Amino acid sequence: MALISSRRRFLAGLAAGAAAAPLPSFAWASGNGPHRFVLVLLRGGLDALAAVPPIDDPHYRDARGTLALAPKAVLPLDNTFGLHPALAPLANWYAEGHLMPVHAVGLSYRGRSHFNAQDALENGTESPSGADSGWLNRALVSMPGEPSATAIGTTLPLVLRGDATASSVDPTRKSRPPEDFVESVLDLYARDPILSDALTQALETRGQVMSSGSATRKRASRTERSSAGFKAAGTLMADANGPRIMVVDSAGWDTHARQGTEEGALARLLAGLASGLVELRAGLGDVWASTTVLCISEFGRTVRPNGTGGTDHGTGGVALLAGGNVLGGRVVTDWPGLRPQDLLDGRDLRPTLAARQLFKAALHGGLDISDNALEQVVFPGTAALPRPTGWFRS
Amino acid sequence: MRHRSSDPSILAVHRFGLGARPGERRSIRSDPRGWLEAQLRSFTKPSKRLSQQPSHPELYREHLRQRTRGEDQGARRWARTVYVEERIARFVHAVTTDQPFRERWVRLFSNLLCVSARKRTITFAVGAHEREAIRPHAVGRYESLLLASTKHPAMLVYLDNQQSVGPGSALGSAKGKGLNENLAREILELHTVGVSGGYTQTDVTELAKMLTGWTVRPPKEGVGDSETTFLYAKRRHQPGSKTFMGTVYPESGQQEGERALKRLAHHPSTARHIAHKIAVHFVADDPPEPIVADLAQCFRDTEGNLQAVGDSLIHDDRVWEEAARNPKLRTPEEVAIAMMRASGWQDRRSKVPETLISMEKAIQQMGQLPLSPPSPAGWPDRQEDWAGPEQILRRVELAEKTGALFGPQIRSPKAYADDLLGDRLHPETRQAIARAPDRSTAVALLLASPEFQWR
Numbered sequence: 001m002a003l004i005s006s007r008r009r010f011l012a013g014l015a016a017g018a019a020a021a022p023l024p025s026f027a028w029a030s031g032n033g034p035h036r037f038v039l040v041l042l043r044g045g046l047d048a049l050a051a052v053p054p055i056d057d058p059h060y061r062d063a064r065g066t067l068a069l070a071p072k073a074v075l076p077l078d079n080t081f082g083l084h085p086a087l088a089p090l091a092n093w094y095a096e097g098h099l100m101p102v103h104a105v106g107l108s109y110r111g112r113s114h115f116n117a118q119d120a121l122e123n124g125t126e127s128p129s130g131a132d133s134g135w136l137n138r139a140l141v142s143m144p145g146e147p148s149a150t151a152i153g154t155t156l157p158l159v160l161r162g163d164a165t166a167s168s169v170d171p172t173r174k175s176r177p178p179e180d181f182v183e184s185v186l187d188l189y190a191r192d193p194i195l196s197d198a199l200t201q202a203l204e205t206r207g208q209v210m211s212s213g214s215a216t217r218k219r220a221s222r223t224e225r226s227s228a229g230f231k232a233a234g235t236l237m238a239d240a241n242g243p244r245i246m247v248v249d250s251a252g253w254d255t256h257a258r259q260g261t262e263e264g265a266l267a268r269l270l271a272g273l274a275s276g277l278v279e280l281r282a283g284l285g286d287v288w289a290s291t292t293v294l295c296i297s298e299f300g301r302t303v304r305p306n307g308t309g310g311t312d313h314g315t316g317g318v319a320l321l322a323g324g325n326v327l328g329g330r331v332v333t334d335w336p337g338l339r340p341q342d343l344l345d346g347r348d349l350r351p352t353l354a355a356r357q358l359f360k361a362a363l364h365g366g367l368d369i370s371d372n373a374l375e376q377v378v379f380p381g382t383a384a385l386p387r388p389t390g391w392f393r394s
Numbered sequence: 395m396r397h398r399s400s401d402p403s404i405l406a407v408h409r410f411g412l413g414a415r416p417g418e419r420r421s422i423r424s425d426p427r428g429w430l431e432a433q434l435r436s437f438t439k440p441s442k443r444l445s446q447q448p449s450h451p452e453l454y455r456e457h458l459r460q461r462t463r464g465e466d467q468g469a470r471r472w473a474r475t476v477y478v479e480e481r482i483a484r485f486v487h488a489v490t491t492d493q494p495f496r497e498r499w500v501r502l503f504s505n506l507l508c509v510s511a512r513k514r515t516i517t518f519a520v521g522a523h524e525r526e527a528i529r530p531h532a533v534g535r536y537e538s539l540l541l542a543s544t545k546h547p548a549m550l551v552y553l554d555n556q557q558s559v560g561p562g563s564a565l566g567s568a569k570g571k572g573l574n575e576n577l578a579r580e581i582l583e584l585h586t587v588g589v590s591g592g593y594t595q596t597d598v599t600e601l602a603k604m605l606t607g608w609t610v611r612p613p614k615e616g617v618g619d620s621e622t623t624f625l626y627a628k629r630r631h632q633p634g635s636k637t638f639m640g641t642v643y644p645e646s647g648q649q650e651g652e653r654a655l656k657r658l659a660h661h662p663s664t665a666r667h668i669a670h671k672i673a674v675h676f677v678a679d680d681p682p683e684p685i686v687a688d689l690a691q692c693f694r695d696t697e698g699n700l701q702a703v704g705d706s707l708i709h710d711d712r713v714w715e716e717a718a719r720n721p722k723l724r725t726p727e728e729v730a731i732a733m734m735r736a737s738g739w740q741d742r743r744s745k746v747p748e749t750l751i752s753m754e755k756a757i758q759q760m761g762q763l764p765l766s767p768p769s770p771a772g773w774p775d776r777q778e779d780w781a782g783p784e785q786i787l788r789r790v791e792l793a794e795k796t797g798a799l800f801g802p803q804i805r806s807p808k809a810y811a812d813d814l815l816g817d818r819l820h821p822e823t824r825q826a827i828a829r830a831p832d833r834s835t836a837v838a839l840l841l842a843s844p845e846f847q848w849r
Binding site: 043044111112113114115116151153154155156161167168169170177178181182184185187188189191192194195197198199200201202203205206251252254256257305306307308310312313345 | 788
C-alpha cells in the first residue's frame with residue numbers, strides 16, 4: 001500500500017501546485033535546521049595539481065613542466081598550496097573558514113579506468129562491482145525520519161541508487177502533463193513498481209521545483225544549465241520540506257590535451273565550478289550554515305604533462321569540502337611529495353588518504369551519521385579506514 | 395509484474411528490432427527467426443538520406459575552410475548543422491528501415507566503438523564515423539570493424555591520438571610533444587579485451603607507442619570521396635621494438651599498430667567482452683553465463699565473424715526464453731524511434747517534417763543526445779541507467795504529445811494496440827485503451843504503457 005500513499009502525496013502536491021500555493025516553507029533558525037549534504041561529482045578526473053597547486057613544493061615546477069602555474073597567478077592558501085586563479089570566488093570561502101581542500105586523496109580501487117573508478121567511488125567499496133547501491137543512498141537509509149534525496153539531471157547516479165527512495169529533477173523543466181492523463185498512466189503502472197515509483201517521485205520533485213520557484217527557462221546553454229543545476233539544488237534544499245541530500249553531476253574533466261594553465265580549457269571548467277558553487281550557496285541562503293558540500297573526482301591525473309599539453313589518468317586527487325559547518329581555512333593533507341621517487345608508479349600523486357575516510361568524516365560531520373551506522377550500513381567492513389576527526393564545528 | 399508473451403513475433407520486432415511498424419508484426423509472424431536472419435545477410439541499400447551525407451574528407455575540407463576563415467562562431471554553427479543533419483538522417487533511417495534488427499546491431503557496435511559530439515573538434519565527424527567505419531563492417535569481421543573505427547579520423551581525434559608523438563621519434567625532441575595514451579587505454583578497456591582482460595599500465599604505454607604516427611591527413615582540394623583522411627606519419631612514430639602483452643613487436647611502422655589490433659581483435663578476452671555486450675543488449679541486463687559463453691565461443695571459432703555471432707544469437711532457444719523472462723527498458727533513443735515507427739510515418743517528401751525533428755530533439759530532453767555519449771564507454775545499457783524519475787516523467791510527456799500527433803488517425807485504437815503488441819498487452823492496458831476518452835489519449839496510453847516502454 002506504500003504505492004497508494006505515495007500517490008496520494010503526489011496528487012496532493014499537484015493540487016497545491018495547480019492552486020499556485022507554494023508548500024509552507026519556513027526558514028530554520030540559522031545553523032539549527034537539519035543538516036544537508038551536497039555531493040558534486042566531477043566526472044573525468046580533475047587535475048588536482050592544477051586546481052589546488054602545491055605551488056611552494058620545491059619540486060612542483062620540475063614535475064609539472066609546461067603545466068606549472070605562474071606563482072604570481074596562484075591565490076595563496078598556506079605555505080605550500082594555492083588555489084587556481086579560476087577558483088578565485090572560493091578564496092573568500094577559504095578566508096571565512098568555510099572551505100577545506102583535502103589533498104592526495106584516492107580510492108582503494110587503483111585501476112585507471114574512468115568507469116570502474118566512478119563505480120567504485122559511487123558504490124563506496126574497494127571495487128567497481130563491490131555493491132549495487134550507492135553510499136549516499138545507504139546514508140539515507142540510516143538517517144531517522146524519511147529524508148529525501150534528489151539528483152540534478154535526468155538520470156539517477158549510482159551513488160544515490162539503492163533501497164531508499166531518491167529522485168532526480170531537471171530544473172530547466174517546469175511544465176507537467178495533464179493531470180488526468182498522468183493519473184491513467186499511474187493506474188497502468190500499478191503493476192510495474194520500477195516505472196510507478198519513478199513517476200511518482202518525479203511528479204513530487206517537479207512539484208517542489210515549481211513551488212520553490214527554482215525552475216529556469218526552457219532553452220538554456222550548457223553553462224546555464226550547469227549553473228541552473230547548482231542554483232536549483234540550493235533553492236530546493238533551502239525549503240524545509242526539501243531534500244536533505246543532493247547530487248550534482250559535472251562532466252568534462254578528462255583533460256588529455258591542451259588543458260591550459262592560468263587560462264584555457266581547464267580554467268574554464270574550474271571557473272564554471274566556482275560560479276556554480278557560488279550559485280548553490282546563494283540558493284541555500286541561511287541554510288548554508290548547516291550544509292556540507294563535497295566536490296570530488298574519480299581520480300587525479302598524471303603529475304607530468306603528457307605529450308599533448310594535457311594529463312593522463314592518474315591516481316591521487318583533491319577533494320573540496322565546503323560549508324558553514326566545516327572547520328576550513330586550511331588544506332588538510334599528509335603530503336606525499338612530488339619527487340620522482342615519491343610518485344605512485346613513477347607517474348601519479350600518491351594517495352595518502354582513502355576516499356572512504358573522507359566520506360566518513362563528511363557524513364559524520366555533515367549529516368550527523370553515527371560511527372556505528374557508518375561501519376554497519378554505509379561502509380561495512382572498513383574498520384581499517386578510520387574516520388578523520390576535527391573537520392567540523394560541533 | 396509485467397505481462398509476458400510467448401509469441402516470438404513480439405520479441406522479434408520489439409526486442410531484436412526497433413519497435414513494430416503497423417502491420418510489421420503480422421507480416422513476419424510465420425517466421426520471425428528467418429526475418430531476423432535475413433537482415434544480417436542481404437542488405438538493402440541504406441536510406442537515401444544516409445547515403446547523401448558527405449564523406450569525411452569532404453566534411454574535413456569544409457571544416458578546415460571554416461577554421462581558416464577564423465570565425466569561431468561560424469565554424470561552430472556549421473559543425474552543428476552537419477551534426478543535426480546526421481542525427482536526422484539516422485533517425486529517419488531507424489524509423490523507416492525494414493531491417494530494424496540490422497540497424498540495432500549497427501547501433502550496438504557504434505556505441506561500443508563510440509565517438510562523441512561532446513568533443514567540439516569532432517562534432518562534424520561523428521555521423522561520418524558511424525556511416526563509414528561502423529555500418530560497412532558491423533556484420534563483417536570484428537577485426538575489420540575495429541581497424542576501420544580506430545583509423546577513422548573522428549576516433550583518432552576523439553581519443554587524442556592524432557597529436558600523440560613518440561618521444562624517440564623525429565618530432566619527439568620538439569618542445570611540448572610527446573605520448574598520449576588515451577586511445578591505447580580505451581582500445582584495451584572498451585574496444586577489445588575489457589578492463590580485466592589481462593593488461594598492465596606498461597601494456598597501455600607500449601600500445602600507445604605502437605599507435606604513434608596514426609593521425610589525420612588534411613585532404614587536398616578537389617580530391618574525391620575515395621581519398622582517405624587517415625595518415626601514418628613516420629616522423630611521429632616511436633622507433634624500436636615494443637613489448638606488448640608478452641609479445642615482442644619489432645619495429646614495423648604502421649604495421650605495428652595493425653598487428654596489435656588484429657591480435658587484440660582475436661583475443662579470447664575480446665570474444666568474451668563482445669559476447670557480453672551483445673547478450674546484455676538483447677537478452678538481459680544480467681545475461682546467463684552459458685549464453686555469453688556460447689556467443690564468445692562462436693566469436694572465437696569464427697575468428698570474430700559478427701554475422702555468425704548474430705546467427706548464433708538468433709538460433710539459440712535459450713536466448714528467446716531468457717529474453718521473454720527478462721525485460722529490457724527502452725532507452726530514450728529507442729523510445730522515440732519506437733514511437734515514430736508505431737506511427738507508420740514514411741519518408742516521402744524531400745523535407746523532413748517539423749514533427750519528426752522535434753521527436754528527435756525529445757531524445758535529448760530525455761537525457762540521451764544522439765551520437766553524444768558522455769564518455770568513451772558509450773551509453774549504458776541497463777535498466778537502472780534509464781529509469782531515473784525525471785526520465786520516466788519525460789517518457790510519459792512524450793507519449794502524451796505523440797498520441798496527440800497521430801492518435802486521431804488511428805481508426806480503431808484497440809485493433810491498433812493488438813497489431814503492435816499482441817498478447818503482450820495486459821488486460822488492464824487493453825481496457826484502459828478501450829475506455830480512453832478519445833483516440834489521442836488511447837494511443838498516448840499505449841505508448842506510455844509498460845508493455846511499450848520495455849522492449
